Amino acid sequence: MLLNETAKETDMVKRKEIRIYSEPAGGWGALKATGEALALQGVAVSGAKTLLRMNQPEGFDCPGCAWPDPKHTSSFEFCENGAKAVAWEATANRCTPDFFAAHSVSELTAWDDYDLEMAGRLTHPMAYDDATDRYRPIEWEDAFAMIARHLNGLDSPDQADFYTSGRASNEAAFLYQVFVREFGTNNFPDCSNMCHEATSVGLPESIGVGKGTVLLEDFEHADAIFIFGQNPGTNSPRMMSDLHSASRRGAKIVSFNPFRERALERFASPQNPVEMATLGSTQISSFLYQVRVGGDVAVLKGMMKAIVEADDAALAANLPRVLDIDFIDAHTHGIDALLEDLRNTSWDAIVPQSGLTRADIENAANIYMQAKNVILVYGMGLTQHHRGTETVQQIANLALLRGNIGRPGAGVCPVRGHSNVQGNRTVGITEKPSPQLIDGIERAFGFRPPVSHGHDVIAAIDSMMHGDAKVFVALGGNFAAAVPDWVRVQAAMRKLDLTVHIATKLNRSHLVHGKDALILPCLGRTEIDIQADGPQSITVEDSMSMVHASGGRNQPASPHLKSEPAIVAGIARATLGPDSHVRWEHLVESYDRIRDAIEIVYPIFERYNERIREPGGFHLTSTARERVWMTPTGRANFLVFEGLDEDPSHDDPDTLRLTTMRSHDQYNTTLYSHSDRYRGVFGQRDVVFMNAREWQKRNVHPGERVDIIAVSKDGIERVIRGFKAVEYELPDGCCGAYYPEANPLVPLHAFDAKSRTPSYKSVPVKVVRSAAVKDTQRAAVEGDQHAYQ
Ligand SMILES: Nc1nc2c(c(=O)[nH]1)N[C@H]1C(S)=C(S)[C@@H](COP(=O)(O)OP(=O)(O)OC[C@H]3O[C@@H](n4cnc5c(=O)[nH]c(N)nc54)[C@H](O)[C@@H]3O)O[C@H]1N2
Numbered sequence: 207m208l209l210n211e212t213a214k215e216t217d218m219v220k221r222k223e224i225r226i227y228s229e230p231a232g233g234w235g236a237l238k239a240t241g242e243a244l245a246l247q248g249v250a251v252s253g254a255k256t257l258l259r260m261n262q263p264e265g266f267d268c269p270g271c272a273w274p275d276p277k278h279t280s281s282f283e284f285c286e287n288g289a290k291a292v293a294w295e296a297t298a299n300r301c302t303p304d305f306f307a308a309h310s311v312s313e314l315t316a317w318d319d320y321d322l323e324m325a326g327r328l329t330h331p332m333a334y335d336d337a338t339d340r341y342r343p344i345e346w347e348d349a350f351a352m353i354a355r356h357l358n359g360l361d362s363p364d365q366a367d368f369y370t371s372g373r374a375s376n377e378a379a380f381l382y383q384v385f386v387r388e389f390g391t392n393n394f395p396d397c398s399n400m401c402h403e404a405t406s407v408g409l410p411e412s413i414g415v416g417k418g419t420v421l422l423e424d425f426e427h428a429d430a431i432f433i434f435g436q437n438p439g440t441n442s443p444r445m446m447s448d449l450h451s452a453s454r455r456g457a458k459i460v461s462f463n464p465f466r467e468r469a470l471e472r473f474a475s476p477q478n479p480v481e482m483a484t485l486g487s488t489q490i491s492s493f494l495y496q497v498r499v500g501g502d503v504a505v506l507k508g509m510m511k512a513i514v515e516a517d518d519a520a521l522a523a524n525l526p527r528v529l530d531i532d533f534i535d536a537h538t539h540g541i542d543a544l545l546e547d548l549r550n551t552s553w554d555a556i557v558p559q560s561g562l563t564r565a566d567i568e569n570a571a572n573i574y575m576q577a578k579n580v581i582l583v584y585g586m587g588l589t590q591h592h593r594g595t596e597t598v599q600q601i602a603n604l605a606l607l608r609g610n611i612g613r614p615g616a617g618v619c620p621v622r623g624h625s626n627v628q629g630n631r632t633v634g635i636t637e638k639p640s641p642q643l644i645d646g647i648e649r650a651f652g653f654r655p656p657v658s659h660g661h662d663v664i665a666a667i668d669s670m671m672h673g674d675a676k677v678f679v680a681l682g683g684n685f686a687a688a689v690p691d692w693v694r695v696q697a698a699m700r701k702l703d704l705t706v707h708i709a710t711k712l713n714r715s716h717l718v719h720g721k722d723a724l725i726l727p728c729l730g731r732t733e734i735d736i737q738a739d740g741p742q743s744i745t746v747e748d749s750m751s752m753v754h755a756s757g758g759r760n761q762p763a764s765p766h767l768k769s770e771p772a773i774v775a776g777i778a779r780a781t782l783g784p785d786s787h788v789r790w791e792h793l794v795e796s797y798d799r800i801r802d803a804i805e806i807v808y809p810i811f812e813r814y815n816e817r818i819r820e821p822g823g824f825h826l827t828s829t830a831r832e833r834v835w836m837t838p839t840g841r842a843n844f845l846v847f848e849g850l851d852e853d854p855s856h857d858d859p860d861t862l863r864l865t866t867m868r869s870h871d872q873y874n875t876t877l878y879s880h881s882d883r884y885r886g887v888f889g890q891r892d893v894v895f896m897n898a899r900e901w902q903k904r905n906v907h908p909g910e911r912v913d914i915i916a917v918s919k920d921g922i923e924r925v926i927r928g929f930k931a932v933e934y935e936l937p938d939g940c941c942g943a944y945y946p947e948a949n950p951l952v953p954l955h956a957f958d959a960k961s962r963t964p965s966y967k968s969v970p971v972k973v974v975r976s977a978a979v980k981d982t983q984r985a986a987v988e989g990d991q992h993a994y995q
C-alpha cells in the first residue's frame with residue numbers, strides 16, 4: 207500500500223498538483239514521510255539509530271522545535287518533523303572545498319534554497335575570494351585573525367552586529383554574549399525579535415514574566431485547551447500526543463486559525479496501534495473557527511465580553527459568579543478599565559472584524575466558562591502582527607478573568623520556535639541588558655559591560671541600510687532570508703565590510719556576502735563534541751522552561767569542524783587579546799566551567815552542573831506559575847486593547863490581508879521538499895491561497911498566475927510575480943503564502959510598535975492577474991483545474 211502511495215505522490219509532485227488532502231494528520235503518511243526523509247539524506251541505516259537517541263537521557267535534544275519531552279526520560283516519541291530535522295543534520299552529503307571550487311558565488315546565487323542545503327554539511331572554514339568569486343578554504347587561526355582585524359579596526363564597536371538563531375546551546379550563547387559585551391556593544395539582533403518578542407515584551411507587563419506558565423503535566427488536567435494561531439501538527443508535532451490524549455479523555459479543544467489545519471482537525475497517532483491498524487483517527491478540535499487574518503483581538507474581546515455578560519446575568523439572578531472574583535481581588539489590577547472597554551465595544555463592531563459569527567464567539571466563551579481549568583496556547587498567528595504585543599496581553603486578560611494562571615491544568619502557553627530560543631534569552635542574548643545581567647557579568651568576570659541598548663533585528667537592518675554597520679556575525683540562522691523586505695536588506699548586506707556565518711549547512715545568507723566573508727562550519731547537536739576534558743554535553747531550555755543536557759554520539763561530519771563554544775572562544779581570544787578578562791580556552795576545555803560562570807551571572811541556575819545530571823533536568827521557576835507577580839503594581843495587570851483593528855489604515859475593500867506561514871515540509875528557511883502535504887500542495891511553493899469568492903471578484907481562475915503587490919505608503923514597489931492561484935476556503939478579505947518566498951512584500955516599517963516584531967502575518971496586499979500568462983502556463987492551469995474535481 208505504501209509503495210503505491212509513494213508512486214502516486216511522486217506523480218503529484220511532478221505534475222505540481224493541488225488537491226484536497228483527505229487523510230488525518232500523522233498516521234501512515236507521517237511514517238512514510240519519515241522514511242523518505244532519512245533515505246533522501248542517505249541516513250537510512252545510521253539514521254534510525256540516531257533517532258533512537260533523540261530526546262533520551264543520554265542522547266541529544268531534538269534540533270527541531272522547543273516543545274518539551276515527557277521529562278526527557280521516557281521512550282522515543284515519534285515525530286515526523288523531528289526526524290526530518292535530524293536527517294537534514296545527519297545527512298551523508300558534504301559541501302566540501304571542491305564544491306566551492308566548482309561553483310562561483312554568482313552561480314550559487316541562482317540556485318534554489320533547497321538545492322543549497324542539499325549540498326550537505328559544510329566541512330571546512332571558507333573565506334570569500336573576490337578575484338575568483340569563490341569561497342576557498344582558510345585555516346581556523348587565519349579566519350579568527352581576519353575577524354579580529356575587522357572588529358578592532360572599527361570606529362566604534364556599535365558598527366558590528368551579532369545575530370543569534372535559537373538553535374545555539376546555552377553554553378555557546380552565553381560565551382557569545384560575554385564576548386560581544388566585553389568587545390563593547392549590546393548589538394544582539396536575534397531570531398526571537400522576529401518570533402516571540404511580543405511574548406517577551408507583552409507578558410511581563412501582564413503577569414511579570416515573559417514566558418509561559420504551564421508544564422507538560424498541566425495538559426493532563428486541562429478541561430479545555432484553546433489554540434490561537436499555531437500549527438502543532440507541523441511545527442511542534444510532539445504536542446500532538448498531548449492534544450491527542452487530552453481529546454480522548456474528553457477535554458474540549460477549540461482552535462482559531464484562518465486555515466483548517468489538518469492536524470487541528472484529525473490526527474492518527476503513530477503510537478496508537480489500534481488507530482494505525484484500523485486507519486482510524488481522533489478528532490482534535492471540538493471546534494475549529496476560521497478567524498479572519500488579524501481577527502484574533504476581536505475574538506478575544508468578544509469572548510471576554512460574553513463572559514462579562516454572563517457574569518452580569520449570574521449576578522442579577524443571584525447565581526454563582528462567572529468571574530473568579532476572589533482571584534481578581536487578591537491578585538489583579540485594572541479590572542474596571544477592562545470591563546468598561548468591553549461594555550463599550552459593541553458586537554456589531556466585533557463580529558465583522560473577527561470573521562466569525564456572534565454565536566461562534568459565544569460558543570467558544572461558553573466552553574471557556576464551563577471548564578474549570580483552561581490552557582491558552584498561541585503561536586506566530588498572534589505574535590507577528592501590527593499590534594502583536596497587545597494581542598498577547600488579551601490572552602493573559604482572558605486567562606486572568608477566571609483565575610486560569612497558577613493552578614494545575616491551567617495557564618498561558620506560548621509555543622516557542624527554535625529548540626533553544628528560550629534558553630538563549632535566559633542566558634543573555636538581548637539587546638536590552640538588565641541591571642542584573644550587567645552586575646552578574648561584573649561579578650563573574652570583573653568587567654562592566656556597556657549599558658546602553660543595542661540593535662534588535664529592525665535596528666540592525668536600519669544600521670546596514672544607512673551604511674553605519676560594517677561587520678555582521680551570525681551564530682547560526684539565515685538572516686538574509688528570514689528578515690522582512692529581503693530584496694532591500696540583501697542589497698544593504700552586500701555593502702558590509704565583513705560577514706561571518708557560523709553554520710552547519712550552506713544557505714542564502716552565505717551568498718549575500720560582504721567584501722570579506724567567512725563561513726565557519728560547526729558541529730551539530732547529533733555529533734560528539736570532544737574538548738580537552740573529554741566529551742562534552744551542552745544544555746538547552748524548552749518551551750516550558752525545563753533545562754536539560756544534550757550530547758551527540760555521531761562522528762562529526764568532518765574532522766575540521768569546531769564546536770560553537772570553541773568558535774566563539776577563538777574569535778574572542780583573537781579579538782580581545784591577552785588582556786581579556788575571560789580565560790576563553792580554559793572555559794571551553796570543560797563546559798562545566800561555562801555553566802559555573804552562567805550560575806554566577808544568573809543565580810536561578812544554582813547547582814547547574816549538578817541538576818542537569820539528574821534525569822529529566824530541572825525547571826526554571828516561573829514566578830507567575832506561583833502567583834507571584836513581578837510587575838510594577840505587584841499584581842497581574844488587565845491591559846486594555848483600544849479598538850479592535852490592528853491597522854485600520856487599510857480598509858479599502860480591494861486590499862487583502864496576506865499572512866505568511868510555514869509549509870509542512872520546511873524548517874524556517876530550510877526546505878525539506880517543495881510540497882505541503884496537509885494543505886494539498888505538491889511540488890511547488892510559489893502559490894497563494896484565497897477563497898473562491900475572492901478569486902471570482904478578481905476574475906482569476908484557480909491555477910492561473912497572479913502578482914502580489916504590497917500596499918504601502920512609502921512609495922516603494924514591493925511585488926512578487928507569477929504566483930499560482932490556489933482556492934482554499936479562507937475567510938473573506940485574506941490570503942496566505944509561504945515564508946520566506948513572500949518576505950519581499952513585508953515592508954521594513956511594518957512591525958509591532960511595542961516589540962518591533964515584523965508584521966509577517968498581516969501584510970496589506972493587492973492581488974492581480976499576472977500581466978503575461980503564457981500558453982504553456984494555460985495548459986498547466988487546465989491540468990490543475992482537473993485535479994480540483
Ligand atoms: N517543522 C517545523 N517546526 C518548526 C518550525 C518550522 O519551520 N518547521 N519553525 C519553528 C519556529 S522558529 C517557530 S516560531 C514555530 C512556528 O510555529 P507556528 O506558530 O505554528 O508558525 P506558523 O506556521 O508561521 O503559523 C502558525 C499558524 O498561524 C496561522 N495564522 C496565520 N495568520 C493568523 C492570524 O491572523 N490569526 C490566527 N489565529 N492564526 C493565523 C497559520 O495558518 C498557521 O497555522 O515552529 C517551530 N517549529
Ligand SMILES: Nc1nc2c(c(=O)[nH]1)N[C@H]1C(S)=C(S)[C@@H](COP(=O)(O)OP(=O)(O)OC[C@H]3O[C@@H](n4cnc5c(=O)[nH]c(N)nc54)[C@H](O)[C@@H]3O)O[C@H]1N2
Nearest residue numbers: 371397401682683684688708709711713866874875945966
Ligand atoms: N514571512 C515570515 N518570515 C519569518 C517568519 C514567518 O512566520 N513569516 N518567522 C520568523 C521566525 S519565527 C524566525 S524564528 C526566523 C528564523 O530565522 P533563522 O533562525 O535565522 O533561520 P533558520 O532558517 O532557522 O536558519 C537555518 C540555518 O541555520 C543553520 N544551522 C542549522 N543548525 C545549526 C546549528 O546547530 N548551529 C549553527 N551555528 N547553525 C545551524 C543552517 O546553516 C541553516 O541553513 O524567521 C522569521 N521570518
Ligand SMILES: [Mo]
Nearest residue numbers: 401402623624
Ligand atoms: Mo521562530
